[in-house]
Amino acid sequence: MTNTDSSSSQNNKQLRVLISGASIAGPALALWLGRYGYDVTVVERAAELRTGGSAVDYRGRVHRTVLERMGVLDQLRAHATDMGEQVLVDAEGWELLRLPASFMSGELEVNRGDLARVLYEASLPHARYVFGDSVRSLAEHADGVTATFESGESQEFDLVVGADGMHSMTRRLVFGEEREFRRDSGYFVSTFSAPNDLGLRDSGVLWNVPGRMVGLSNTLGKDGAMLVFHSPGLAYDYRDQEQQQRLVREHFQGLGWQVPAVLDAMDRAEDFYFDSISQIVMDRWSSGRVVLLGDAAWAPAPGGMGNGLAVVGAYILAGELARHSGDHRAAFARYEELMRPYVKTCQKQGSNAGPFLAPPTAKKLKQRNRIYKLLCGRLLSGFFDRLTTKGAEAVELPDYGRELPEMQDGPHPLTVG
Template identity: 50%
Template sequence: MRNANILISGASIAGPALAHWLIRYGFTVTVVEKAPALRLGGQAVDFKGETHRTVLARMGILDDVRRLQTGGTDQEIVDANGRTLAIMPGEFTGGDLEITRGDLSRLLYEKTAPACEYVFGDSITSLTETPTGVHVTFERSSPRTFDLVVGADGIHSAVRRVAFGPESDYVRHLGHYYALVDLDEDFGPAAMMYNEPGRMVAIGGPKAPAFFVFASDRLDYDRYDAGQQKDILARVYAGVGWQVPAVMKAVHRAGDVYLDSISQVRIDRYSKGRVVLLGDSAYGNTLGGFGTGLAVVGAYVLAGELAAAGGDHHAAFAEYERQLRGYAKIAKNGNAGPFLAPTTSAGIRMRNWIFKYRFLLALMMKMGDKLATDIELKTY
């Protein structure tokens, strides 16, 4: 088989899912990950509809995902006095199958690690294509040459930046930010969510111990500096009512915080020569609700096309893009920011009505299911 030695950047979901299939088809796989170890925290993610379930079943992990699923959690939307205004049902946020990102990442890693080389604490710094491969340099490791390189390293993809151009050319800020914080304190057994215009905080819910969404222009900060991220949250949520002052004190003491923009990738091609993008790096929309499903379906198609083409990357990449381009329109339609953190009191009330009048909720969920299944899966 041609082009059998493949480097994948990113060890979250898309990268290990692709590694799973490539190993099965006889490719040699190396995965490089910037984090020093597997990231086991993070929010809950979900799968929707027959297409997602079919791919998980063909991977042989559907039963494992079911075993690890959270089950979904109803969330109370409350006012400043703690009175319930509406209930956001677990099936709305959790899809058919909900699992924490950390559990899914660990599951995929454990399935692939025995037959795949993982390199943690490193990242790609340059890619130089030759007639027969790609010469790769790293921050820490010695240079190596691979037949193909896959960028499965998220919306802030290093591979996309190196191979295609600066992030500003491809990533569009959608006007909101979100944050996930692991808290030591327990704020009660119920999952609750509170809004003021342009700001939302949820505690004990399905996404994280503390989950924030707020409207903002683009912010300048270090995504790897927890102190800076806590300072931003403290500034944005100063003066907010309900239990937020106590939550913010807990945030200040927390060790793990993740803050990022709600953004969308817009790129006119998924591949360039021997380099191809997968998952959020190619068609991501953070907090859009379909990212994990897109990642596993994209991995299935990309690996299957490489195998079907006998490693011919020109044919495989073209067919992968043909199939995923239409399906990935899901990412263009989703933006949870204005829904979770409306910028006006009227917008908050209108959002709450959706959960009071279930026919509106049913229409939204039906549309989501239709988008999640809008691809005809090949059998490779």
């Protein structure tokens, strides 16, 4: 492990926390734990911060409050995509209807890469980051956890947090194989930079044929594509990008509209992302001194507000650890108690993402388009917004700042619970 930043002091009395994964959940937690005075190390498998992915959105009072308390709300607003309408077109590219901005983009939409960078930079004064390494084994003993890394190094920690996404290594090492927890929808999503000839500006176009969707968008001067396809039972290796690109090509080959140009762009893209649209369902998120956060614990699928869950989860996990003076058993139990109903609501919202984005048959595609038409109509306009905002607010948010004012400015040494 080679440290790229070290600004928190080494102090035996400070709880030493290892966070695996530097995307959204990991840096959000590092920021809070660092503020509360923990000694935080974040290890990320990628060689550098990963800035790919499509735009993500936040909505409602809970998201707003947490981002504000983190001190990143204004910065994120400065990165807002200001995405306008998205036009739904038929297989030949003719306009069917226009989806209002809030329908797809929520209250505050930012490109995932901007979000990751803002959270990473905000957490830098509070944590040391190690890129290009990964946990290989975790051995818990009476006083802590010995983590051994791919680099061969071993280090002692008091707590370990798996914020390493849907294919979490931490989960595999401590809780069991991914197949025990992953619920596949039979859908897959890919995103990458792809120029378009449509003259889009702060807007997007969604194109479908049964079982497939191509979304093209332009935000903040950046062109991007999102491809979704239905292929139940398809096996893939989440680490093999060449194989993933081959799979995307196979499923879109021979289609018309802008598809050939999009596939050409995929081969050149440096920010290719691919994954299955799946959910992670677990009946517990902690075991001893190890706890899971974000997609590693509860991946909700697109539409399930995974980014909101990640930052709210980080806020609550850190707040409960501080409130319980580092007693991880009590803190993890309360974290689960507060987050479980929230995750359940969001996972319900995300459970239909694939069929909604790319209905599998011509009949279902027609039905979906009729629903879109209704939702965009005068009578139901606002209904979808209210529904998703209600989901985003379905958690009782403790005010740790009021309870623990002395800990907001850290560092504040905490002893092992």
